[in-house]
Amino acid sequence: MRSITLTLVLTTLLFSALAQAHDYLLGSLAIDHPWTRATAPGAPVGGGFMSISNTGEQPDRLIGATADFAGEVQIHESSMTDGMMRMQHLPEGVVVPAGGRLVLKPGSYHLMFIGLQRRLVEDERETVTLMFEHAGEVEVELTIEGPGEQGPHQEGDAMEMDHGDMSH
Numbered sequence: 802m803r804s805i806t807l808t809l810v811l812t813t814l815l816f817s818a819l820a821q822a823h824d825y826l827l828g829s830l831a832i833d834h835p836w837t838r839a840t841a842p843g844a845p846v847g848g849g850f851m852s853i854s855n856t857g858e859q860p861d862r863l864i865g866a867t868a869d870f871a872g873e874v875q876i877h878e879s880s881m882t883d884g885m886m887r888m889q890h891l892p893e894g895v896v897v898p899a900g901g902r903l904v905l906k907p908g909s910y911h912l913m914f915i916g917l918q919r920r921l922v923e924d925e926r927e928t929v930t931l932m933f934e935h936a937g938e939v940e941v942e943l944t945i946e947g948p949g950e951q952g953p954h955q956e957g958d959a960m961e962m963d964h965g966d967m968s969h
Contacts, residue, residue, distance in 0.1 A: 827939040829857030830897065832931065835941045837914070839923035839948045847871070847921050849912030849929060849943060854902045862934040863903065864894035870927050872916025879908050888913075894934065907951055921945050 825832040835851035849868075855861055866874040876891045886908070895910055897903045905911045912929070921927060926942045933939075 825939055825941050827931075827933065828936040829859075830855055830861060830933065830936050830939075832939065832941055834944070835929065836944045836946050837921055837927065839945050840917060840921040841948070842920050844917060844920070845915070847914040847917055848907065849874075849914060850905045850907065851941070852902060852904045853897050855897045855899055858899050859935065860899045861897045861936050862894045863897060863931060864934050865932040866912055866929050867932075868914060868927065868929045870918050870921070871914035872918065873914075874929070875913045875915060876910070877913045878910050897933070923947050 824834070831854045833852040833854065835849065837847055837849050840847050849866070853863065863876060865876070868874050876894055877888050878891055878895070879886060879888045881887075890913075891910075895903060903910065923945055925945050927945065928940055928942055930938055930940050
């Protein structure tokens with residue numbers, strides 16, 4: 802009887818830890834800690850951020866996303882040009898390099914949620930479906946962080962790949 806109780810407790814702890822991991826796998830792609838920022842009531846847009854690692858030998862491409870809380874989801878790149886922050890829609894998506902990592906974070910590559918249908922509330926979660934050229938689709942849950950949050954992917958470069966012509 803005691804070993805059954807211990808087994809149940811350990812199984813519950815294991816599933817609880819897995820649920821907290823907040824990582825997703827799709828073929829050779831690993832999506833780590835998808836998140837967004839809380840928005841003010843009536844805000845028309847929001848951003849989505851995460852790290853996508855590719856352990857495969859072939860590059861893949863994030864080509865789109867959908868979310869029931871937004872009218873449209875686009876892939877964007879923010880960059881500093883002549884002292885001005887500029888944002889560019891990347892209709893072709895962005896490459897996740899073979900053996901590399903793509904980081905979507907504030908001030909760099911990110912998902913742009915356009916036409917928000919509801920407010921994004923801190924400490925809640927929202928679901929987004931990511932679409933990749935080769936790996937297909939995966940549903941991920943975004944953690945909604947505080948409005949000024951910079952996220953877990955701030956260390957190091959925005960991407961562990963060349964910023965050159967990878968988005969075209």
